[in-house]
Amino acid sequence: MELTEMYDYIENLIDKAATQANGDTDDSTEFALDLTKIELISKARVALDIIEALAVHRLRTSLPQASYGDIGESQGISKQASRIRHTKLEQVLKVHQIDGKRHAMAKVVAPTKHRRAAKPTRVTRKELQS
Numbered sequence: 001m002e003l004t005e006m007y008d009y010i011e012n013l014i015d016k017a018a019t020q021a022n023g024d025t026d027d028s029t030e031f032a033l034d035l036t037k038i039e040l041i042s043k044a045r046v047a048l049d050i051i052e053a054l055a056v057h058r059l060r061t062s063l064p065q066a067s068y069g070d071i072g073e074s075q076g077i078s079k080q081a082s083r084i085r086h087t088k089l090e091q092v093l094k095v096h097q098i099d100g101k102r103h104a105m106a107k108v109v110a111p112t113k114h115r116r117a118a119k120p121t122r123v124t125r126k127e128l129q130s
Contacts, residue, residue: 019033022036050089
């Protein structure tokens with residue numbers, strides 16, 4: 001799919017969703033419609049980031065392991081930028097799991113067990129006094 005076709009397709013989806021979300025209320029002015037579009041685009045951006053993060057994670061954990069160069073090439077960015085993007089996307093997954101929005105997809109990446117903190121090796125003042 002070419003970029004112009006994808007743009008038209010996505011714009012059409014957002015227009016339909018914004019019109020449907022506003023309904024036939026008196027507040028369905030062009031201003032309110034544009035605000036709704038912005039809200040929907042922001043939500044879609046997060047969803048696309050999660051989908052991209054999961055795809056990159058699958059590529060990085062599968063055998064043979066895909067390199068950041070290959071992944072970056074498909075994203076249209078450099079190898080180093082791909083590493084940075086991958087780190088950012090992992091953070092997006094973690095944030096959305098902590099926020100209580102617990103995406104079922106995010107659970108694939110983040111382990112369910114929490115690590116226990118190591119026992120401190122130093123002796124505290126309280127322990128010295130007793």
